[in-house]
Amino acid sequence: MNRSSRSVFRHPQAGARGRFLLVLLAVWLGGWAGRAVAGEPNTPTPATPEAVFGAAKTLYEQGRYAEAAGLFEALWTNGVASVALHYNLGNAWLKAGEPGRAVYHYRLARWLAPRDPDVQANLEIARTMVRGEPPPAPAWWRRFLERWRLDEWTLAATAAFWLWVGLGVAVLLRPAWRERCRRPRQVCLGLFLALAVGTLAAWSLHPRPEAVVLSRDAVLLHGPRDEAPEVQPLQPGQELVVLERRGGWARVAGAERGVGWVRTNHLGLLPR
Amino acid sequence: MARKLTQPNPGASRRRWWAGGAPAKGWIIRAGRALAGVFLLTAATLPAAALSLTTDVTPRSIRVGESARLEIRIEGPSMPQAEPPRMPRIDGLTFRYAGPASQVRIINGQVAQSLSFNYYVTAQKEGDYTLGPFEVVVDGRTLRAPATALRVRAAGDTNGAAAPAGGRRWAFLTLETPLKEAYVGQRVPVEISLYIVAGQNYAPKPLNNPGFVFGGMEPLGQTQVVLDGARYTVVRHQQNAFPTRTGELTLGPAEADVTLRIPQQRRRRAIDPFFDDFFNFSPFGGMDELRPVTLRSDPLTLRVKPLPQAGRPSDFSGAVGRFDMDVTVAPTNVAVGEPIHLKIRIEGEGSLENVNIPLPEEVPGFKVYPGQSQVEVTDQLRMRGVRTIERDLVPLEVSVDRVPGVRFSYFDPDAGAYRTIEHPPTPVLVRPAAREQALAPVVISRDEEGRPTTHERELAPLKEQLGELAIVGPALLRRPWFPALVLTPLAAWAAAWGWRRRQDRLAADPALARRLAFAKARGRRLRELRRLAAAGDRAAFFACAFRCLQEHLAERLDLPAHGLTEAVVDEKLAPMGAPADLLEALRHWFRLCDQARYAPASVEGNLDEMARSLETVLDRVRKLGR
Numbered sequence: 001m002n003r004s005s006r007s008v009f010r011h012p013q014a015g016a017r018g019r020f021l022l023v024l025l026a027v028w029l030g031g032w033a034g035r036a037v038a039g040e041p042n043t044p045t046p047a048t049p050e051a052v053f054g055a056a057k058t059l060y061e062q063g064r065y066a067e068a069a070g071l072f073e074a075l076w077t078n079g080v081a082s083v084a085l086h087y088n089l090g091n092a093w094l095k096a097g098e099p100g101r102a103v104y105h106y107r108l109a110r111w112l113a114p115r116d117p118d119v120q121a122n123l124e125i126a127r128t129m130v131r132g133e134p135p136p137a138p139a140w141w142r143r144f145l146e147r148w149r150l151d152e153w154t155l156a157a158t159a160a161f162w163l164w165v166g167l168g169v170a171v172l173l174r175p176a177w178r179e180r181c182r183r184p185r186q187v188c189l190g191l192f193l194a195l196a197v198g199t200l201a202a203w204s205l206h207p208r209p210e211a212v213v214l215s216r217d218a219v220l221l222h223g224p225r226d227e228a229p230e231v232q233p234l235q236p237g238q239e240l241v242v243l244e245r246r247g248g249w250a251r252v253a254g255a256e257r258g259v260g261w262v263r264t265n266h267l268g269l270l271p272r
Numbered sequence: 273m274a275r276k277l278t279q280p281n282p283g284a285s286r287r288r289w290w291a292g293g294a295p296a297k298g299w300i301i302r303a304g305r306a307l308a309g310v311f312l313l314t315a316a317t318l319p320a321a322a323l324s325l326t327t328d329v330t331p332r333s334i335r336v337g338e339s340a341r342l343e344i345r346i347e348g349p350s351m352p353q354a355e356p357p358r359m360p361r362i363d364g365l366t367f368r369y370a371g372p373a374s375q376v377r378i379i380n381g382q383v384a385q386s387l388s389f390n391y392y393v394t395a396q397k398e399g400d401y402t403l404g405p406f407e408v409v410v411d412g413r414t415l416r417a418p419a420t421a422l423r424v425r426a427a428g429d430t431n432g433a434a435a436p437a438g439g440r441r442w443a444f445l446t447l448e449t450p451l452k453e454a455y456v457g458q459r460v461p462v463e464i465s466l467y468i469v470a471g472q473n474y475a476p477k478p479l480n481n482p483g484f485v486f487g488g489m490e491p492l493g494q495t496q497v498v499l500d501g502a503r504y505t506v507v508r509h510q511q512n513a514f515p516t517r518t519g520e521l522t523l524g525p526a527e528a529d530v531t532l533r534i535p536q537q538r539r540r541r542a543i544d545p546f547f548d549d550f551f552n553f554s555p556f557g558g559m560d561e562l563r564p565v566t567l568r569s570d571p572l573t574l575r576v577k578p579l580p581q582a583g584r585p586s587d588f589s590g591a592v593g594r595f596d597m598d599v600t601v602a603p604t605n606v607a608v609g610e611p612i613h614l615k616i617r618i619e620g621e622g623s624l625e626n627v628n629i630p631l632p633e634e635v636p637g638f639k640v641y642p643g644q645s646q647v648e649v650t651d652q653l654r655m656r657g658v659r660t661i662e663r664d665l666v667p668l669e670v671s672v673d674r675v676p677g678v679r680f681s682y683f684d685p686d687a688g689a690y691r692t693i694e695h696p697p698t699p700v701l702v703r704p705a706a707r708e709q710a711l712a713p714v715v716i717s718r719d720e721e722g723r724p725t726t727h728e729r730e731l732a733p734l735k736e737q738l739g740e741l742a743i744v745g746p747a748l749l750r751r752p753w754f755p756a757l758v759l760t761p762l763a764a765w766a767a768a769w770g771w772r773r774r775q776d777r778l779a780a781d782p783a784l785a786r787r788l789a790f791a792k793a794r795g796r797r798l799r800e801l802r803r804l805a806a807a808g809d810r811a812a813f814f815a816c817a818f819r820c821l822q823e824h825l826a827e828r829l830d831l832p833a834h835g836l837t838e839a840v841v842d843e844k845l846a847p848m849g850a851p852a853d854l855l856e857a858l859r860h861w862f863r864l865c866d867q868a869r870y871a872p873a874s875v876e877g878n879l880d881e882m883a884r885s886l887e888t889v890l891d892r893v894r895k896l897g898r
Contacts, residue, residue: 053738060734081744084735091731112742118732125731132605132703154748158758165761172768203749216609232641232664235610256611257664271744 100236104268130237157195164188218266224249364397487512591682593622805879814868838862
């Protein structure tokens with residue numbers, strides 16, 4: 001992920017229309033945020049996502065957590081995504097008393113940066129608040145696999161594969177290099193196999209899509225209908241596994257009382 | 273025929289009477305006819321004369337209710353063909369056909385075969401009876417089996433050999449309970465025992481008396497006992513009865529259907545039939561009588577008392593027996609709105625279906641969700657077991673600090689008193705809901721005494737910069753183009769492999785390499801020739817034409833191109849059978865090129881036309897020998 005990828009926008013639902021809206025939003029938000037922070041009337045001035053980000057940070061530091069979260073959220077809903085944005089969103093929502101949204105954005109931040117210690121620490125705090133006790137420590141092998149994103153495992157395995165094949169091509173083009181390339185080719189093959197196993201293992205950690213309960217009105221029902229009997233109320237921040245999606249409903253597992261249906265607008269779906 | 277016989281044939285007479293030499297006479301023929309008739313008559317009457325019919329009944333003396341075996345035997349030198357005779361109607365006796373039996377005996381070389389028809393004769397009245405005579409159709413003829421006598425004595429008369437010794441019974445049923453009195457709802461175990469000498473198809477009927485609720489009937493096993501010198505097989509079943517009203521209640525009688533196997537008297541062994549094994553084959557095999565009967569026990573009387581009013585707990589709900597209770601509450605540290613699971617486990621002996629705990633539907637401070645309630649039986653009699661009742665309690669406010677206690681009362685019939693098991697309230701820690709606790713300390717552990725310890729953990733600070741923008745979307749592995757990306761190097765490898773193979777092949781085959789090189793260079797050379805002709809560069813044109821000639825001939829003759837001259841036309845091409853005009857044209861072009869090289873001014877003509885002419889010649893050379 002480098003700076004050049006900025007122009008390729010980023011949110012799953014965002015496209016060219018999203019970029020256009022972002023520009024409009026930035027202009028509007030820049031003026032709004034400037035007035036909000038300075039507390040004086042002002043005319044809208046052009047603003048970049050960084051400016052909006054800074055304004056939201058200022059609101060947070062002033063203790064206006066809900067407003068800060070709203071500003072951060074506006075960036076996110078308009079296609080901006082970064083580790084810092086999701087991490088700050090998690091902090092803002094947690095301080096604003098929305099641990100469900102906090103867990104969701106910390107999970108997104110960890111999906112982008114699994115080795116960020118701040119993300120790990122704050123996610124653990126949010127989960128502790130949701131569960132009432134610290135979450136159980138994952139097994140060593142799970143920690144090891146989750147140190148890298150799945151895409152990082154995939155790219156590393158792909159690179160090793162390419163290198164191995166490239167050396168094979170070189171040997172074909174220059175047979176004199178055969179002996180010289182023998183050991184590097186063996187190393188590349190071994191590396192590729194190990195990384196491929198790691199990729200498959202990392203893939204199998206999350207065999208199904210996951211979701212976080214965002215709304216405190218979320219209720220687990222026996223069927224995908226509002227009239228269906230209630231299984232249990234869901235707590236914001238509960239992390240569930242999505243078994244099936246049907247219309248605006250998702251069949252989820254992981255609640256205390258088993259499997260049930262919940263409206264998807266009460267859930268934050270995590271990428272997979 | 274008669275005519276032939278009366279007209280003697282001389283030849284035939286010689287053959288028949290050659291010993292005496294006398295001719296055949298008519299009286300001899302008539303004597304032969306008479307002898308044959310006598311023989312045939314004797315043969316026809318011989319079976320009837322050789323057949324013997326006997327009637328036998330064993331034993332000859334039985335008691336009322338017992339059976340004897342009647343056998344009608346037909347014996348002869350060959351196996352007779354007969355139908356079983358029809359039995360007469362005799363008041364006090366019933367006949368039941370038991371099937372045929374055949375036998376072959378060889379005594380002193382004499383073969384005797386017999387066919388027997390067997391019947392069971394069951395006596396209903398005492399008296400002396402004459403059985404028979406019986407008419408039997410044998411080989412199409414009706415023969416008569418002699419009569420026989422059967423004495424039937426009264427049922428109490430025990431002198432009969434086939435009767436159970438000492439007046440004992442073939443089978444009987446008992447109904448027993450250890451309790452003479454019981455409380456309403458108390459379990460009353462009832463044992464139904466079948467005593468039987470030999471039999472099969474035992475099917476006890478479950479008890480069904482008013483004033484009781486009965487449990488299922490369970491087998492207790494099978495033993496053998498000796499009563500009054502006779503060995504009985506005892507088959508026991510147990511059923512639990514729960515009285516539902518007070519007073520003197522009748523329990524039973526128990527009933528059961530069973531098929532008795534009554535051995536018949538043996539012929540050669542005087543062994544007490546009581547000592548045949550239960551369900552074993554009799555020495556008579558299928559000749560034992562199988563008699564279906566319905567047995568009935570004596571009823572019992574049970575005095576049922578009401579449960580005492582004194583000391584009855586207010587929460588008593590009718591459980592009678594002996595029970596233990598275990599209550600679990602988890603988790604005990606929850607936020608408002610999170611469910612606390614209450615599980616009550618009652619284990620013991622009694623009617624578990626009647627065990628009920630009056631859990632209130634509404635508990636102050638909680639929203640109660642009904643949970644599962646199930647009974648798990650742990651013994652065959654369905655008396656010991658576990659009843660599990662579950663509830664989910666959702667605290668509605670942070671002021672809730674305990675889950676209410678649970679009381680369970682039951683009546684202990686052994687002690688004749690009520691018992692109460694009480695589980696105290698369970699302290700719980702209810703935290704504010706997420707919105708309220710955002711800035712509250714985070715409880716992350718408990719001390720040794722179970723009290724919550726609080727640790728306030730500060731959030732890591734905000735990130736200062738927006739940082740690198742990222743794409744939040746499906747993983748690479750889930751993108752459709754990713755497999756193509758991974759496999760791209762394989763295409764490069766395949767191309768390199770093909771190239772390497774081609775290089776190796778060309779290295780191993782120089783002729784092929786030359787052909788391929790010529791094919792590649794030919795077009796380029798001809799284009800250059802045309803370009804030089806158009807440019808009017810005569811020296812370069814003829815130099816190029818000479819190289820074209822050399823290359824085309826070299827490709828055809830599989831020789832190196834350099835060094836080929838006009839001489840090759842006569843030395844190589846002519847032996848190949850090339851057309852003479854082509855040879856002449858080639859010689860002409862070689863000479864023309866030499867002339868242009870050494871005396872350029874002497875060569876004239878239109879270069880374009882010469883180029884077209886040369887192309888025609890070269891094309892013919894290229895097709896030479898193909």
